[in-house]
Amino acid sequence: MASLRSPMADVVIVRECRHGQVRVLYGDIVGVEGDVMVIPANSRLAGREGLDERMQQSAGDGLREACADIAKERRKLNLQPCGVGEAVTTPAFDLPAANLVHVVGPDCRRPTQDNFRRELLRNSYEALFQKTENLDPRSTLVLPPLGMDVYAYPHREGARMTMEIILAWMDGEHDPGVEMVLIVTHEDNFLNNMKTVYRESEDQFPGVDRTRDYRKGKFQ
Numbered sequence: 001m002a003s004l005r006s007p008m009a010d011v012v013i014v015r016e017c018r019h020g021q022v023r024v025l026y027g028d029i030v031g032v033e034g035d036v037m038v039i040p041a042n043s044r045l046a047g048r049e050g051l052d053e054r055m056q057q058s059a060g061d062g063l064r065e066a067c068a069d070i071a072k073e074r075r076k077l078n079l080q081p082c083g084v085g086e087a088v089t090t091p092a093f094d095l096p097a098a099n100l101v102h103v104v105g106p107d108c109r110r111p112t113q114d115n116f117r118r119e120l121l122r123n124s125y126e127a128l129f130q131k132t133e134n135l136d137p138r139s140t141l142v143l144p145p146l147g148m149d150v151y152a153y154p155h156r157e158g159a160r161m162t163m164e165i166i167l168a169w170m171d172g173e174h175d176p177g178v179e180m181v182l183i184v185t186h187e188d189n190f191l192n193n194m195k196t197v198y199r200e201s202e203d204q205f206p207g208v209d210r211t212r213d214y215r216k217g218k219f220q
Helices: 050-059 061-076 117-132 155-171 188-201 211-215
Strands: 009-016 021-027 036-040 087-091 099-103 140-143 180-185
Touching: 009 188, 009 211, 021 155, 021 188, 036 050, 050 061, 061 087, 087 117, 099 117, 117 155, 155 180, 155 188, 180 188
Parallel strands: 021 180, 036 099, 036 140, 140 180
Antiparallel strands: 009 021, 087 099
16 A cells, blocks of 8 residues: 655645545655556667656666566567557566556657557556556556656646546446555646646546545545
8 A cells, every 4th residue: 555645745636536546646756655556668668768767777677677578578479568558567676566567658759649649548548457457456556647758748638638537447337446546746847737627627527526635634
C-alpha cells in the first residue's frame, strides 16, 4: 500500500470511485510507494530520456538488464521491444514497488503518431490496465500521466483524457482489483491544466470529489 502522505508528493485532487480512489499528486514519482509502478517507456525499452531515463536509473542496473533481455527475445520474433500502445512488466528492483509496467505512449513529436494521438493514448492505457489486472499485489497503482513528458502530448487535452480514462476504469462495472490510483506529476504546466480541467468538468467525471474532505483531515 502507498504512503498516501508521501514526503515526495502533495495530494492535489482526490476522487472516490466505485472500486476505490483516484488521486493526483504533485511531486517525485520515484519516492511514492505502491504495489505497481508505471514507467513511461520508449519502444526500445532503453530508458534514454526524460522520466523514463530517471526512473530506470533509480531502479538500478537490474532493470536495464531485464529490459535488454525482453528486447532481445522480442527482436527474435521481429518485434519491437515494446511498441506504441503496448506494455511489458518487470520486477521493480530498487524502485518502491513490487512490479513495474513499462508503457509506450504516443510520441507527439512524430506527425504520424500525433495525428492519431487520442486513439494511441487510449490503447496505451488499455495495455496498462490489462497488465495491471494480471499482477498481484495490485492494490495501489502509481503512474505518471502517459505521454505528457518528453513525448509532448498537448497538456490540456491530455489532462482531460487522463482523468476520463482512469476514472472510467475505476468506476466501471468491472472491478480491476485496484483500490488506489496515484497519478504523480512534477510538471507544473500539466498540473495547472489538470486543475483547470477538473474545475471545469468535475461534475461530469465519474465518481465523487473528496478533495475538500481530504484537506479537512476527514481521512488520510
